[in-house]
Amino acid sequence: MEFLGRKLRHELKYYLHPHEYLTLRKRVNALLPLDSHAIGEEGYGIRSLYFDNPQDIALLDKSNGIFRRHKYRIRIYNGSDKTIKLERKNKFGEYVNKESASLARSDYDRILRGDASCLHSSTIPLVQDFYRALVHDDYRPASIVDYTREAYVYEHGDVRITFDKRLAAGINTYDLFDPGLILTETLDPTRTILEVKYNEYLPEMIRVLASPHASNRSAISKYVICRETAKQHFKR
Secondary structure (H helix, E strand, O other): EOOOEEOOEEEEEEEEEEEHHHHHHHHHHHHHOOOOOOOOEEEOOEEEEEEEEOOHHHHHHHHHHOEEEEEEEEEEEOOOOEEEEEOOOOOOOEEEEEEEEOOOHHHHHHHOOOHHHHHHOOOOOOHHHHHHHHHHHOOOOEEEEEEOOOOOEEOOEEEEEEEEEEEEEEEEEEEOOOOOEEEEOOOOOOOOEEHHHHHHHHHHHHHHHHHOOOOOOOOHHHHHHHHHHHOOOOOO
């Protein structure tokens, strides 16, 4: 499905309690391969720095259920600067679209210092938009979101089934690489977030395989959860 020239995906989210997580994980693990990013049975670490403007538009648009909204973030994996991605997650009702571009570590460091000039000459539309958001709309770091992702893939329908665990917020810095970063868990540590993402259709096999029986679909935002936690500890 496309909207305004963007390819949209379905994204279903659920909170799982321990027994249901273990049951679903056993079923999925027996039939589907782990995502190639996995470095072990637990999956891989994701850490993202989200940006927002002084009016908290990303936070409020999500909380108010605005039909068309977006969030900017910079994301790393397993605490490494080998891969640094600038991403914009766009939401159109119940559908999502994600854009991505690579960043150099030097550019990330300059952005964190409040210097966006390194992005000015980029020809990538996403980077150009992010530059304007920083310079003209006063977007600034707003929250660090950290969790472990256990992801499985099914090529038909480009399906990804992910179990996100140990969701935590950074509460003392906005630097993804700061060795002194303090993380505070934002959910009960036994709680897991299930996400099922796919394109046009969800194959029946996956629908049966990954449908929780004791959990209802939820409008879960890791950014909102972690932002609310971080706001209790320090102000932007």
